[in-house]
Amino acid sequence: MQRDGACTSLWQQDVPDYQPKNEFRNELFDVIIVGAGITGITLALLLQKQGKKCAVIEAHKLCYGTTGGTTAHINTIFDNPYSQVIKDFGESGAQQLAKAAGNAVALLEQNVKQYNIDCEFRKLPAYVFSQNDEQSKQLDQIIDGTLKAGIEVSYSNDIPIPVPYEKVMVVRGQAQFNPVKYVFALAKEYESLGGIIIQNCRVENFKDDEIKVLQTTQDELSGKSLVFATHIPIGINLLHFRCAPYRSYALAVKLGNNDYPDGLIYDLYDPYHYYRAQEVNGELFMIAGGEDHKTGHNENTQECFRKLEADVRRHFDVKEVSYKWSSQYYEPADGMAYIGNLPGHSENVYVATGFSGNGMPYSHISALVISDLILRGNSEYKSLFNPNRIKPVAGFTNFIKENADVVGQLISGVFSKEKLHELAQLAPGESKVFSVDGSSAAIHKDENGKLHAVDPACTHAKCTVSWNYAEQSWDCPCHGARYSADGEVITGPASKGLKPINIEEKL
Template identity: 30%
Template sequence: MTELPGTRSLWLDTAPAPDRTGTPLPPEVDVAVLGGGIAGLTTAYRLARAGRSVLVLEAGRIAAGVSGHTTAKISTQHGLKYATLAKTKGTEAAAMYAYTQAAALDWIAAATAELGIDCGFTRSDSFVYTTRPETVESLEREAEAAAEAGLPATYVTEVDLDVPAVGAVKFASQAHFHPRRWLLALAAEIERAGGTIIEGVRAEGLDELGGTKVRTSSGDVRAGDVVVATHYPVFDRGLFFARLDPVRDLVVAGPVAGNRPPEGMYLDADTHHSVRSYLNDGVPYAVVGGEHYRVGDSVDVESRYERLATWAGEHAGVHRVTHRWSAHDLSTLDSVPYVGRYHPASRHLWVATGFGQWGMTGGTAAGLLLGDLLTGRDNPSAGLYDPNRFDLRSAISTVENNATVAKFLVGDHLSALRKPASLDELAPGEAKVTRDGGELVAAYRDPGGELHAVGAHCTHLGCLVAFNNAEKTWDCPCHGSRFGLDGSVIQGPAVRALPKKRER
């Protein structure tokens, strides 16, 4: 068994941030941006620079959520994306998607240089490879479709990674960086332009009648426009919970044997293992991702981390894992993010969500698009990203996705009711969702023997949570909400904590 450290993101560990809690809530602003990740901060920066009074509300800490738990590749290469887009939406749509992602990459590069931001921005080629001969034809089609979409894509037969690759799609001159250093610098620029950023304040409700008002854990604020960039939209009026699929990818990082990290960025088309390098205080590191699973699935997450660490040692040269974390991703029904009006009737409520595994360019592209939409500038990509788009294929995907939710909603309840267990019998380190008296509870006994028990129904729509044995959290398999052992909300769409039950 590989010895692993506790779960902690390399990006959070190497980028301390000022405390923005306790700042008074302004009574009124032009734009309230909910969420301090890459989409929210990019949007806020663009609007603040355009002269709008901007408030950013972050329930946790800036750049410490999803954007602080990524592999941070800034790439227009999004798996085998372009052949599928060309087939399902047409070559013009594939070209428009490619254009917006490339524009996002170029904007980050230009802003980094213009503002003098030290975030380790580094150009690097990107590869999607396969070790399976039967996948080669798909890679060839992808290279052709991506090149037709205007991207620097070619098909190659070799990669600089210790894997038996038989083919790959190469995208030239992509990039990677330290995401939290980038976002903390962007936050400072927002404040320099007159914007306000408040941490530790959670949006709990929204009124759209008679003007837009956000109800928060620290009071109410009126806004001319509200942008919901909370990763998973926290207000259910757009029915996004029925149109998003939550998954988690695991990540490990550590120094590379012989100080020779891989020169490019790599993704296995079949297993989805990914590799990129990072220079951590002069020491070459590899950042390795993979072992994804649907949030809340009853899987042994700790064992998956061990498998990933073993793979990183064998194929990426990682001789010691110093950091490990997990990336939270949301995929849309057609694999194109939702960016624009929150619902068909909204005029001042906006959303950005569903970036899949590609939030660095996707979230940036969303911020650039929303910056245009909120300042009245035309943007030809608005129709492609419209959150209210609909087609038959999406309708079928909605039915399939909600069938999965129904399976968890009904099956998990039956399992918990069928096999009740006494909380007193839980051993140290053991967790269980079970019936306690007349209610279902989620209980965990820590290694010191203390019992932590909370309500087992997710406060979003009532699904039963499942235990994540690596991060010691309660995760909802239906829509991806995550809770701490004390019931506190770690990730939405839930905004209310799980109620505490008896502790002994």
């Protein structure tokens, strides 16, 4: 199964790409959903079930995006704790978020049961633990906020991993599963109701008239409503300045002593580490994750895997590291996802983005909110997740910090010829963005010594890309667009590839 990186995730191994069954007839759709990750497919099934004629358009294959690289904890607690949500959105905002998360987890569990999905879904408790005084104070506040939000939590005397701790919070009713098996099964159900999936089709632009007309890399498509379930919307939008892209790293390891943790366990460092077990086709693994950083801000992405592995080896009897992979998420400026009307567009154009590390609940919250907006014209959560909200206080510092990049990274100029000779000295596997006198090139030398040169100006907002050694891609630090060594788009928001530079000619 294809994914947006060079590393193989735990969910990909020996899994063939999804093959859509229904033949595509070009007609006017009720709803076109762009993006076939967990968000797009969950929403498509809900709408198709309610009699809407839907089409899901995917630039690559099902689960190619972050859903294929997630670690699939299903939580009603969020990376941005309820104590912070209360500060920024009030106690009623936190209670609404907790209620939405409860509904989301219930929908996911109901889908698993109703469609009898074999995806190793399991309910189990989550544990958050502190390791010093400062973290213990933080944990007290988190517990207080979570209780005020209406979620049952308590202190625990124990955690199911051999790590030293001061205090522990336990939350029951959390869950885990295999996300790819789940999404593939939902897609099959959606198709059995007549839903259309078009893979290898990138939406490049659209006309926002009464009928939305989409320009794609295949046919032109028309729909009455349009949803961007693309993780980050295409084009240049207010939300690109309110969401910051981050990379996060994961390992799946086999333990020598077979002492796999029975729970979802998180520490309180920033970025935090987490541990959980997962069975895949009868084999047990422990998943560990962390070492997050802003996309394009860490040249040595392999080092992130080394640090993560060192952390895991410090605490566990690691027999083998079976998988290592990284993936991308989007941090919202004020800590709350953006779900609803796409800013700057008519009311029947929708978006779901800014999920942070909580896309399992947020994908299902999005499916519930957007299906309500489409089917009933309203949702009880419309204002909480409103993508057009103005929150001058919440997230303001973040907003400035994250967007310093956007301004600082704008570049111009064309390629300078002399410097290509110097770049030809790159070691195999090495990559560099090279700038001189206002001219720049992003050059990658592959393992066979072949040079791949592209214009480093991201086609989305002209920021300069940087090389991600772990996943072998050019990553944009501003809004997270990612490209192959030859400049093809791996991840949006860009819809056009980096301009290739013909080295032969230039040399």
